[in-house]
Amino acid sequence: MTDSTLPSGLPATVGVLGGGRMGAGIAHAFLISGAAVTVVEADPDAATAARQRVLDQVQASADRGKLDGTVDEAAARLTVSSANADFAGCGLVIEAVPEDMGIKTAALKGVAEVVGDTAWLATNTSSLSVDDLAAAVGEVTGHPERLCGLHFFNPVPASKLIEVVIGAQTSDELRELAPAWVTALGKTPVVVQNRPGFASSRLGVAIALEAMRMVEEGAASAEDIDNAMTLGYKHPVGPLALTDIVGLDVRLGIAEYLAEELGERFAPPQILRDKVAAGDLGRKSGRGFYDYS
Template sequence: MGVGIVHVLLAAGTPVTLVEASPERGASARESVLASLRKAADRGKLPDGADAETLFAGLTVATSAADAPPAAELVIEAVPEDVELKRRILAEAAAACPQAVLASNTSSLSIAAIAEGLPVERVLGMHFFNPVPVQALVELVHHAAVSAEVVARVRAWSEALGKTVIEVRDSPGFATSRLGVAVGLEAIRMLQDEVASAEDIDTGMRLGYGWPMGPLRLTDLVGLDVRLAIAEHLAAELGPRFEPPELLRAKVAAGDLGRKTGQGFFTWP
């Protein structure tokens, strides 16, 4: 997600500082960003025929938020779904970039909880979708204390990236994850109950409902561990209709996490 967000910012001509946990991860991220930009260039997907290497020159990689430019206007965190971790990262960024809007890419966690102890009027959710350079949507999540000016600025920035924005009140799962997870969990229950094969369930949703990707393949792309964590969070907040199926728990316990491990509901070469 971080690489994809960096890609769309660079493609819009915005200088970006990418903060990674170590020099090794930073080097890997640089390679991934450049590969992503080159792939987009090969497909004619960069704006106005821009050159991948020229855009890539706008990227700086650091290993601490303290190295971020103090004049930065926007910080986007894309770390794992852990409230304390996200809050700590954004606190470091707030100290380094005292005027920046602080945005979380969380897909389900409470923005108000993440904002505790931070300058709450500058904190909001900016939920991108994977793969970021391709997906057209940004889900803008606002809580009671965020400034209306901040929401308007982030909407304008998102639209400048070529994204369509929907605004959602801070609530468990927001709009997209709540609906997407509900369908995904039911698809897993259907597979568990042998209603149909994974391929046929997904084909039914693609051809019958116009989904670009079936719910089981999408779960593989997101990561079964990520989907399990979101489902457990939603079950705790909204009730047993989001209780994860046993098949999902079993696959995560077995290490079958989807595309990133090569095996999920499908096999990924």
């Protein structure tokens, strides 16, 4: 149990490690739901940028009439720093660092060293083993059962889904709390067991890789493939446009991991490797399967 919670069941103070686009979105979700939020970034300059990123999203919520209270009131509940020690009073800390096992393991160990014994931990991984990450936390705290997966989707403010990933050692209490937190954020939980790619990444990557192979083979253009899925199957975004949003480098990493775990059907096509090698990473670089320049 945390020392205090909001009436909604959310921990009163939530930490987010990483203030990039995803981390800022996670911080925004908890902030507008009434929690105090502490975001920790790598250095003071990154922390300053993260604070502005979060507050821009809070302002956007206010502009849409989706914010209870004022922007200033929400801002007063936001702390942004470059020191893990500031997580000490958090009831829940979520890591939102790059999708790399080494980086996430080190990040979670660093958080585990400073939080209290009753704090819950969560990983925002989209595909990596929650059990392996929980084991890393257990090395520090002796409590691997206090970690689960909370896989948010990009962009967080617009997405209605959070994937709750249950590990082999996840405590019964956390199995109940995590979906309740998601509901309190106004989103829908999908509860999955710790399997490679979970549900969303495994299905999403499978479709995206096949779409890439079709482009590679000259079967159809990226635009026509995406239109087939948005108009024919009512997907809100086509698989190649979505790959550009997620990042081709991120998709490549996930595909390589899934290929190791589940077999050659997830082997990344050469077109994906070539684009990543060329620096065409999607929206963030200005070019991916589409040109954003």
